[in-house]
Amino acid sequence: MKVIIIEDEKPSARRLNRMLANEGIEVEVMLHSVAESINWFQHNTHPDLIFLDIQLSDGLSFEIFEEIDINSAIIFTTAFDEYALQAFKLNSIDYLLKPIDEDELVTAVEKYKIRAPKTQNVQLNFDDIKKLLVNPIERTYKKRYTVKVGQHLKMIPIDEIECFYSENKGTYAYTIEGRNYLLETSLENLEDELSPELFYRVSRKFYVNINAIKDIISYTNSRLQIKLYHFEEQEIIVSRERVKDFKNWLN
Structure with missing residues (x-):
């Protein structure tokens, strides 16, 4: 399984890398910006699985997919723990809330392995996610x-x-x-x-x-x-x- 991490906070990227290594998963490369990621995808075979942060140092990671046609499976690593998660669910995307819990990481990877044959050529609607980041759905909570x-x-x-x-x-x-x-x-x-x-x-x-x-x-x-x-x-x-x-x- 070919795996990469796209995360602008290098300590967080290294921690995720160590957690994956503990599960026997080798990360091919860690990328830290939109520009670096676009350049890498232009010159390398695309991975099976991407661990993707949303907010990178030079913009939203969705900008990568506006430039490059990528069919890799994606597990988001995000601090957005409210409305945006509804968009991830609508798009059948796995996600991990920061700080990442090791048990939740293992569960997400196992879900990917089960769903791997179905993740090929899936077109994700990033516009829906971006809209919810900017204009979140009104939610109600337990009273x-x-x-x-x-x-x-x-x-x-x-x-x-x-x-x-x-x-x-x-x-x-x-x-x-x-x-x-x-x-x-x-x-x-x-x-x-x-x-x-x-x-x-x-x-x-x-x-x-x-x-x-x-x-x-x-x-x-x-x-x-x-x-x-x-x-x-x-x-x-x-x-x-x-x-x-x-x-x-x-x-």
Whole structure:
């Protein structure tokens, strides 16, 4: 399998390269700009699979495809975690949210291997994606969750939830009242249900409410520790790979 990476942030490109190497996948080349990519495609055999960042140092990566006819399969690596993802889904394109999680990377590659025979000569509608980047579709998010408490159903307003977390294969909501409630969903499903302005996934185990953050403390290995107003059952740590994106979210 011939694989290339197009990513303008060289540390991110190197990290993705290492993750792929751990899975036995050799990357032929790492490209860092629109111009460099166009030149490479003009003089080399096109790969089977491209890991493609959207925003490059000299423009959107879609400009590559306006100049070069490429039929390679594509897995997007993107920080766009809201409306643009709907366009990726409409175009049957796989995507990985930054910072890339290794398990999600493995799943995306396995999906590619299964779908590989169908990815040849597929014409992707990049215009749809660009339109959604500029003029996103209006989305609605969960305003409350309904949980079972004994024989009763309880409605919990979203702004009363300090965090969501996973434990022992269960997903829980922790409220400002200091109560845990088991939900009939997974953290992965919460991605499409929670407003990204209100909640951020700081790790594989936690989503936190921005209004519930009491303190943020420097932690070992360039990580951050988050203190919430009421939740004290576990440490909440922002991984080193997520720190930059987390700080952008806070702003």
